[in-house]
């Protein structure tokens with residue numbers, strides 16, 4: 120069996136696969152309404168919110184758009200925090216909708232700190248919202264979300280949080296941390312196939328929504344709220360994916376949310392210490408290293424692509440390369456969702472064996488001769 124260690128999509132637990140075999144039911148009927156009402160209640164609990172949560176058939180990227188068109192208006196000034204490729208895309212989504220986007224860029228591999236955000240907010244004057252990436256999947260950095268939302272709120276800005284690779288794995292307290300809008304995708308720590316966008320909407324977000332002037336239809340959170348009040352969705356729901364999500368939530372509930380957070384903390388630690396022990400260089404600032412994905416540099420003389428091919432062909436392990444300008448300079452190991460210590464140890468053993476071969480005398484010569 121392949122040891123599938125991408126930072127998304129992630130492996131599917133057997134109960135999730137099994138749940139997808141459930142039959143179709145009428146999506147306006149009583150069974151669906153009871154099912155969906157209960158599902159949303161459980162998703163709220165995991166987001167630690169008394170506010171609203173809604174689910175759409177979409178990938179995570181649609182969440183940026185849902186946040187923008189529902190909470191903002193053309194020309195609104197926002198600060199977009201960027202420490203990697205996903206923060207960059209969130210900022211670009213803002214530009215595409217004609218927002219006045221002020222970027223706070225930090226070098227990739229580092230985190231956006233509360234102090235840096237405070238400075239940016241003071242420099243740019245009143246802003247309507249701050250775009251935050253909780254866990255920057257492209258670099259393996261977890262930003263200090265609580266510090267960032269505190270600073271944003273002190274400056275009167277809404278907090279829009281991309282939690283695509285953190286929700287369901289890393290501590291995230293929507294209400295206690297003043298998160299106004301949070302988005303995630305089913306294919307990450309939620310242990311489901313790609314295809315569900317999950318969004319949480321807090322009370323300040325509804326005030327902003329009342330003032331927002333963007334046109335919207337499919338993504339309208341008012342429509343989602345009105346339908347959810349009677350256990351439904353505005354359009355046909357992706358039943359099979361919702362069944363998968365139901366089974367995945369049950370696994371999280373059985374393990375306990377805080378135990379899930381602890382497991383991820385332990386997996387992050389195991390992965391990072393193991394990689395360093397075998398002589399690989401981690402990319403992220405160690406103070407902000409992510410417990411859902413770890414990025415490391417391929418050894419000198421090798422590219423990410425070569426290493427990933429070797430892991431796939433020789434060891435049956437799927438790893439992921441970096442993104443954008445770091446495509447060939449980083450290798451990423453996913454350890455979120457249905458992930459366990461034994462699978463990460465297998466990755467470390469395989470990488471150690473690969474490194475031994477790379478370092479063995481004559482290896483370079485053999486390569487040269489082969490060419």
Ligand SMILES: Cc1ncc(COP(=O)(O)O)c(C=O)c1O
Nearest residue numbers: 178179180205256281283284304
């Ligand atoms: C932090 C983050 N944001 C957004 C996305 C985009 O999600 P999707 O590919 O589901 O559209 C990803 C995908 O990996 C992500 O990791």
